[in-house]
Amino acid sequence: MKIEKLPAVFEPARPILQRIEQAGYEAYFVGGCVRDTILGDPIHDIDIATSAYPAEIKQIFNRTVDTGIEHGTVMILDHGVGYETTTFRTESGYQDFRRPDSVTFVRSLAEDLRRRDFTINALALKENGEVIDLFDGLGDLKRHLIKAVGEPAERFHEDALRMMRAVRFASKLDFQIDEKTRQGIQENAPLLEKIAIERIRVEFEKLLLGQNPTAGLKDLLVTDLYRYCPRLADQKMALEQLLDLKQWHLKTEAEAWAVLMQVMRFDHPQRNAFLKAWKTSNDLISDVQKIVPAVQAILNDQLTPKLLFDTGDRLLLSANRVAAMFGHSLEELDLRDRYQALPIKSTKELAVNGGQLIKLAHVKPGPKMGQILHQLQQQVLDRSLPNDQNxxxxxxxxxAKEED
Structure with missing residues (x-):
């Protein structure tokens, strides 16, 4: 197969491959960028693999940086842009089911592609557009199939995260997992416990934000992978509820986690503990904790001015997208209008602050002052008080008198 016109993202890197080839070595674009080019999907990063060893790359190019020299990765600097190239290699050892104990540089493209996870990712692309397919990755792309390169168990023992990548690709690409590969995942699912939670979380979030999340979730359940994800072992019924949801058009990680919290029916402390177990950021936890009450209010037609205020414009739209999955949402324009109609949209817009309460209203500093400010804010939102300083x-x- 030959791609007559490569996407523009490849153009600046083509001279790099040409120079490597002119020096007598092989060089290819490899991995996901090749797959996405063939599928017509957006390309985020390009990866370059070469038969040239790191020292040989340094001889060809004047400006290089050793970004991962022990694994054969050298960054070539060209006109202010960095291009990482990695030498063809074989790997062995994998005692921690994450990283190879040893890496051996080789000259063979076939040996390099043989160690990759799935056939659809084991494709190489010459700078002239010719596709090198040694494991029928093109056929599996046509069949919409995720299939391990070689023996599935071997690939998953090399890096157990590949099992999560398989279910993530099922969602992202709306592909099916090859039966032998699925069986390999089920047999090796406990190995996922060897993987850092942060790496699992990235794949899980991408699954929930994919083209067909229910496909990935089904495979997560069927293979028992969910049992080895943080705090999901006893949540099978909740995960199964996700399979019935429609309108999976989520845009952010916070929305994805909010959907999960909604089916799990967790309260505030439970949500906090669950998200911390997944090692999510404090900012994400804060967003989810604002989205979930707003979702429940939208579903129950109880969206008060206070909830509009507490949630904020950006997260209200997120809450509305989540609520739509559970069968009820508001018109986006109506939601925006209701938010814009609020007398104040942040605490900074309140016409008085703590210093003024102390100086002009003779309120003593301390917890009571905070409570009074909160009461004033609530009364302004309810329009029982104007947002007027006097x-x-x-x-x-x-x-303050009543408190005394």
Whole structure:
């Protein structure tokens, strides 16, 4: 197969491959960028593999950086842009089911491609557009099939995360997993416990944000992989509920986790503990904790001014997308209008602050002052008080008297 016109992202890197070839070595674009080119999907990164050893790459190019020299990776600097090239290699050892104990540089493209995870990722592309397919990856792309290169168990023992990558690709590409590969995942699923939670989380999030998440979720359940993901072992029923959901058009990781929290029916502390077990960021946890109550309010037609205020414009749209999956959402324009109609949209817009309460309303500093500010904010949102400094100071003074 030959691709007559390569996507523009390859053009700046073609001279790099040409120079390597002119020096007497082989060089190819490899992996996901080749797969996505054939599928017509967006290309995010390009990877270059070569028969030239790192020292030989350095002889060909004047400006290089050793970014992963022990694994054969050298970055070539060209006109202010860096291109990472990796020498063909074989790997062995994998005692931790994550990284090879030893790496051997080789001259053979076939040996390099043989160690890759799936046939659809074991494709190489010459700079002239010719595709090298040694494991029928093109056939599996046509068949919409995710199939391990060679023996599945061997590939999963080399890197157990590949099992999560398989179910993620089922979602991302809307492909099926080859039966032998699926069986290999089921037999080796416990190896996932050897993998860092952060790496598992990235694949799980991509699964939930894929083209067909239910396909990936089905495979996650059928292969028992879910049992070896943080806090999912006892959540099979909740995960099965996800299979019935429609309108999987989520845009952010926070939305994906919010969907999961909704079917699990966790309260605030449970959500916090669950997301921390997955080692998500504090910012993401904060977003999810705002989205979930808004989802529940939208579903129950109980979206109050306070909830609109607490959730914020950006996350309200996220909550609405999640709510749509559970059968009820608001018109986006109506939701925006309701938010824009709020008297204030942040605490900074309140016409008084703590310093003014102390100086002008004679409120003593401390926890009570915080409570008074909160009460004033709530009354402004409910429109029982105007957002006017004099009115708020008078109300604050009265509240302070009542507290005393």
């Amino acid at each position: 009115a708020l100071l008078a109300a604050a003074a009265q509240l």
